[in-house]
Amino acid sequence: MGNKTRTVTPHGVETTDDPDDFAAASVYDKLNRPIEELTPFDKDDPSITTPDKTIKTYDAVGNLTQVSAPPSAGQNVRNITRYTYFDNGLARTSTDPWDIVTSYDYNPLGQQTRRTLTSAGGSSNRTMTWDYFPDGKLKSRSDDGVPVGAHVALVDNTDTSNTLAVGPWTESTAGSGYTGFNYHTAPAGAGANSFTGHRSCPPMAPTRCSSATPKASPALPPTPRTPWTPEPRRHPRPSTRPQAAVPG
Structure with a gap:
C-alpha cells in the first residue's frame, strides 16, 4: 500500500x-x-x-481515541493520552497523562471558537476564544490566561529535583484516582516522616496547598498527614522613595 x-x-x-x-x-x-x-x-x-513502542487505538469510525507512549525514564507506567469527538468527527476533548483536560468548541462552519484547559481535579482552568469574519478570516482572539489569584504550582512526588523525603516512604500504584505515575505512603508513627515540596510562588500571591489521595481497593491503612511546604514567598520591600501627591 x-x-x-x-x-x-x-x-x-x-x-x-x-x-x-x-x-x-x-x-x-x-x-x-x-x-x-x-x-x-x-x-x-x-x-x-x-x-520503545507507542501504541495507537481507534474507534469504530476511525477516530484516534488513545495514544499510549512508553513510560518516562525510571517509571513503569505508560503515558496515555485519550481523545473524544463530536458526532461530526471534530475533536471534543483530550486528556493527557496528568489528567489535564483540553476541551474544544466550534461554530456551525467547523471553525474552532473556544479551547479550555482544565487542571487535574478541576481546581483551575484557562480559556481561549476566537471570532471570525463571514469570509472565514480571523476577527479577534482572547486568552484569559491564569486568573488572578489562581496561580498553580505543581509538585509531584516523582519530581525529585523539587521534593525531599525524610524517613521511609513506599512507592505504590495500587488503587485509582491519583494523578501522575504513582504515589508514596509512610507508615503510621510519631510524625518523624516528612515529604516536602519546593516550588516558588508569585510574590504577594495567596498560597494554597493540596494533595491528591488515591481511591484504593481494598482501602489503604490510614497514613498520617505530613507537611507539604511551599517555597517561602519573597515579598518586595516597601519603597523608601517619597511618593508624588495624586491630585484630588
Missing part, C-alpha cells in the same frame, strides 16, 4: 552486523492505520537493547 514501515538512521547505516540496528519501524492495521511506532534501538547498548 506504499506505507513507510522502516527508517534506518545514520547510526544504523554504519552498522554492518545487524540490519535492525538503530532502525525505526511502523506497524499498520488492516485498515491502513498506524497502530505501533517503534523507536530505534541497539542490541549492543545495554540502555536501549529493545525498541
